[in-house]
Amino acid sequence: MEETPAGWPLYIDRQLGQRGWEVKDxxxxxGLSQSVIFRWKKGYPPNIKNARAAAAALRVxxxxxxxxxxxxxxxxAGAGVELHPSPTELSDDELIAEMARRVKRSSGSPE
Structure with a gap:
């Protein structure tokens, strides 16, 4: 798996939360499978086709x-794109969730 920024799963969660959506939504x-979104929530990056579809659906x-x-x-990406959140901006719960995801991934737990 490619290394993705720690904020990627949190970004997806934040986008869902802002809309009151669940993965299925x-x-x-x-037009993607739920398993694609769940993989993103575990830190896997999207391919360009799926990213394009998600960006359109999220209107980002x-x-x-x-x-x-x-x-x-x-x-x-060009000027004006800033990765969010900075680790200093994360809540304790967000940091704990990210740490748990990384531990699970590094222990070889099934996806």
Whole structure:
């Protein structure tokens, strides 16, 4: 698996939460399977086709989504794209969730 920014799963969670959506809602709106979204929530990056569909469904700039996921750098995305959240901006619960995800991934637990 490619290394993705720690904020990628949190970005997906935040986008869902802002809309009151669940994984199934994003999957339906983007025409993707729920398993694709669940993989993102575990830290796996999207491919360009899936990122394009998700960005359209979420009504966010494609470059923002690609930069958040680590597929491209903020510099490649151009000025004005800033990765969120900075670790200093995370709540305790968000930090704990990220740490748990990483421990699970590093222990070889099944996806």
């Amino acid at each position: 994003l999957a339906a709106a983007a 700039p494609l470059l923002e989504l690609l930069a958040e996921s680590g597929v491209i750098t903020p510099e490649e």
